[in-house]
Amino acid sequence: MTPTITVSRWLDLLQSAGCRVTAPRRAIVELMVGTSRALGPIEVYDLGRTEHPGLGLVTVYRTLEKLEELGLIERVHLPDGCHRYLRTADGHQHLLLCTTCGLVQTFAGDDLDPLTGKVASDTGFAINEHWLQFFGTCPNCRKPISTLSES
Amino acid sequence: MTPTITVSRWLDLLQSAGCRVTAPRRAIVELMVGTSRALGPIEVYDLGRTEHPGLGLVTVYRTLEKLEELGLIERVHLPDGCHRYLRTADGHQHLLLCTTCGLVQTFAGDDLDPLTGKVASDTGFAINEHWLQFFGTCPNCRKPISTLSES
């Protein structure tokens, strides 16, 4: 799905939820749809004002909260905190984060069922959720200095 | 290692790091060594004052920060935030958390190397760390109401 289509889908979903489609919301939605990094409120505020100069920080908080309620974005947990949001991936996916530039990709295919079963029987817990995240350096950030100008 | 031994080991480590062993620090260390739940600053403050009534919240923040620097405790990431601390486990362990009572256990034995390798070659990332956590209900919280009085 192209970013433009995704933006209108998000706006439609907002409207179906009884919300009005306004310029500030459009700016924030475009931002969150188009970004592959987890963004915090202040970042959204700063980036959003290039699109909609009057944007208020309060509106950023309110809109992020609403998008999270609708499941379109979600909080990302990072070593330095959990105050950044990213668009939600489809299906069961986990995150792979570049610790240098913040780029986020997703991956699937983890099979934790055997481990989950073993841990459950070892401990007596009923396990019903897991968090898995990988951290590393993305291809772009791995490039040596000498080749940076070529990209 | 018994809790008492662990407490003196932590205090020794504090001292080796150039810190003085004081009553407020001792109270906080005893708390963090003896608890199997992730505790936030206010919880540490409240629990700590039963041991050391004059304890100040500022001292709690400062001591938790120092214990984290020494690697004795670490921040736990939970759905509702990452402002709680837990003593660090030995070796490569992951957390299993009870979403009802907050009890935390650890487990080992995850083998994510194959998946890590696959994701690395699929994405071009150099992966150097992973986070894994399980959530569920602990044996005690799984007990039906009718048997609660028996425990």
Next chain:
DNA sequence: TTGTAATTGAAAATCATTTTCAATACAAGG
């Protein structure tokens, strides 16, 4: 025992987030 630097807790300052509120703008209906 003494001297000194680290530590303490209260109070003030700072920073992030939430609430309040009057003005504005969306969108449903005429």
Next chain:
DNA sequence: CCTTGTATTGAAAATGATTTTCAATTACAA
């Protein structure tokens, strides 16, 4: 295209968490 009711907005104030400042206290090396 207007009108109208209500959701939304952003500024300012309020709140809550964390950090900084500072004078008094305390640990501990000598």
